[in-house]
Amino acid sequence: MITFVQQYLTTVIAALMIMSVAYLIFWKVFGNKLSNRKIQLSTRAGWSQIKGEIGTTALSFVGSTLFMLVILSFKDQGIAKFYVETGKYGVPYEIMTVILMVLISDTWFYWSHRIMHHPKIYKYVHALHHKSLDVNPYTSTSFHVIEAIWLTVWILPLSMVMPISMTALGIVQVLGTFNNLKSHLGYELFPGFFNKVPFNMLVTATNHSLHHTQYNGNYGLFFRFWDILCGTELNDTSHLFQDIHERKDAVMIDNTKYKNLTISNLVKETDDTISLYFKPSDQFFYAYEAGQHLTVRVKVKGRTHNRCFSLSSTPGNDFLRITVKLKGEVSHWFYNEAKIGDTIESLYPVGDFKANKSENYVMIAGGSGITPLYSMIKDILNKNPKANIKLLYANKSENSIIFKNEIDALTKLYPNFECQHFLSGQKRISIEDLDVNSGANYYVCGPDSLKESVFDNLHIAGVNKNNIHTEHFVDGYVPWFGLV
Numbered sequence: 153m154i155t156f157v158q159q160y161l162t163t164v165i166a167a168l169m170i171m172s173v174a175y176l177i178f179w180k181v182f183g184n185k186l187s188n189r190k191i192q193l194s195t196r197a198g199w200s201q202i203k204g205e206i207g208t209t210a211l212s213f214v215g216s217t218l219f220m221l222v223i224l225s226f227k228d229q230g231i232a233k234f235y236v237e238t239g240k241y242g243v244p245y246e247i248m249t250v251i252l253m254v255l256i257s258d259t260w261f262y263w264s265h266r267i268m269h270h271p272k273i274y275k276y277v278h279a280l281h282h283k284s285l286d287v288n289p290y291t292s293t294s295f296h297v298i299e300a301i302w303l304t305v306w307i308l309p310l311s312m313v314m315p316i317s318m319t320a321l322g323i324v325q326v327l328g329t330f331n332n333l334k335s336h337l338g339y340e341l342f343p344g345f346f347n348k349v350p351f352n353m354l355v356t357a358t359n360h361s362l363h364h365t366q367y368n369g370n371y372g373l374f375f376r377f378w379d380i381l382c383g384t385e386l387n388d389t390s391h392l393f394q395d396i397h398e399r400k401d402a403v404m405i406d407n408t409k410y411k412n413l414t415i416s417n418l419v420k421e422t423d424d425t426i427s428l429y430f431k432p433s434d435q436f437f438y439a440y441e442a443g444q445h446l447t448v449r450v451k452v453k454g455r456t457h458n459r460c461f462s463l464s465s466t467p468g469n470d471f472l473r474i475t476v477k478l479k480g481e482v483s484h485w486f487y488n489e490a491k492i493g494d495t496i497e498s499l500y501p502v503g504d505f506k507a508n509k510s511e512n513y514v515m516i517a518g519g520s521g522i523t524p525l526y527s528m529i530k531d532i533l534n535k536n537p538k539a540n541i542k543l544l545y546a547n548k549s550e551n552s553i554i555f556k557n558e559i560d561a562l563t564k565l566y567p568n569f570e571c572q573h574f575l576s577g578q579k580r581i582s583i584e585d586l587d588v589n590s591g592a593n594y595y596v597c598g599p600d601s602l603k604e605s606v607f608d609n610l611h612i613a614g615v616n617k618n619n620i621h622t623e624h625f626v627d628g629y630v631p632w633f634g635l636v
């Protein structure tokens with residue numbers, strides 16, 4: 153018992169000290185100087201998030217300490233072949249052991265991580281780590297206790313088949329700790345050439361930060377090999393890395409507290425869709441990019457709900473607009489009960505779904521998936537009236553087409569913007585409609601079935617997956633700070 157307490161306190165205090173030093177240096181002392189390198193500019197992990205992460209860390213170390221004691225007892229019994237005399241089998245053997253352990257832990261992590269993201273398992277274990285949207289040093293050890301044990305369990309069978317020096321084990325632990333810290337730093341410290349071969353084989357802080365906001369890709373630990381091999385690398389990774397290196401005078405916004413937004417207008421767009429307008433005086437609300445979304449907090453029948461809604465207004469408008477389709481609790485309240493003058497709460501706009509610079513765009517929308525795409529189309533045409541944009545817009549019927557008149561008006565104003573409508577029971581979006589040889593950037597937002605069929609077609613046509621971008625309207629999605 154005393155050994156456990158000693159071991160636990162030593163490791164947990166050491167970890168908290170390392171994370172606190174990193175936090176003080178990068179988030180506090182040099183935080184503003186490094187603002188161009190802050191990966192998520194409009195989200196800022198606050199005390200409530202960090203408090204939660206420290207608590208989770210304290211619990212997860214109970215598991216990893218117990219596991220460490222099991223390993224040591226296996227060593228004492230001679231089952232695990234750990235030895236203390238460094239260099240007993242020669243220096244090359246020590247180096248080889250370290251390399252092998254790094255590769256095994258990388259592979260183990262990738263596959264375990266992918267499995268933990270399976271929808272049937274995710275919420276029980278790994279969701280705890282993903283409560284941290286804006287990652288920071290304290291996120292690096294904030295795991296479910298089961299995950300903390302599972303991710304290191306590979307050491308045991310390995311140590312039964314080959315001798316491992318305690319030094320080699322220590323080196324791998326130190327490498328793992330610092331790699332984890334780097335991936336969760338929230339700041340991209342790697343220089344620009346880490347976007348090029350061979351350096352781009354390493355997992356960067358940008359790579360892992362995107363994993364925390366987009367969930368379904370970038371599962372790697374040290375290296376990107378497995379993500380590349382299995383096609384699970386998120387498309388926006390290298391764009392975002394480059395954007396960060398091109399930034400000048402980036403402004404960081406504290407986005408940990410909800411602010412009031414008063415409804416200034418309500419417009420019913422279709423039988424089941426409504427647009428809400430806001431005219432906040434807080435200028436940070438207007439500092440968004442087309443494609444980003446608001447995270448709103450609404451009280452319905454005494455219960456508080458958090459929901460995300462893409463902005464359907466365009467940067468430069470003197471109002472914010474979200475467009476909501478009837479679904480469940482919150483959308484019902486917006487559609488049937490909200491009145492002009494009512495106040496809801498919201499965080500500043502965030503999100504990685506943004507248009508890249510390009511001359512050719514193909515936008516594919518299904519139903520309410522038009523909201524971020526409509527904002528992007530207007531923004532692109534405002535900035536570059538010569539851009540070629542094709543919108544493929546799928547809906548149930550003529551009456552359910554959101555922004556029909558506005559889209560028609562845009563096609564008249566910009567000859568290089570065209571819109572093709574696809575109504576249920578009539579023509580479906582086919583590979584021919586996607587202009588797969590145009591070198592276009594593709595932006596897709598809509599129901600899963602539509603996204604899957606578009607992705608399949610683009611994949612078959614060999615379109616570079618870096619040119620395909622998508623937004624997920626996950627129902628009931630709630631960031632960490634929304635819970636407290």
Ligand SMILES: Cc1cc2nc3c(=O)[nH]c(=O)nc-3n(C[C@H](O)[C@H](O)[C@H](O)COP(=O)(O)OP(=O)(O)OC[C@H]3O[C@@H](n4cnc5c(N)ncnc54)[C@H](O)[C@@H]3O)c2cc1C
Nearest residue numbers: 459460461462476477479480481482483523625626627628
């Ligand atoms: C980045 C992002 C952007 C988004 N942008 C938009 C947008 O622009 N426009 C838009 O309309 N939506 C958007 N969404 C989706 C939006 O956030 C909400 O998820 C959506 O409006 C549904 O919320 P709700 O409260 O109305 O429904 P909920 O009450 O959360 O219900 C969602 C679904 O679950 C079902 N459901 C609820 N409770 C139960 C239960 N107990 N058992 C079984 N089924 C149940 C409902 O029938 C419904 O189909 C976006 C989401 C994200 C993540």
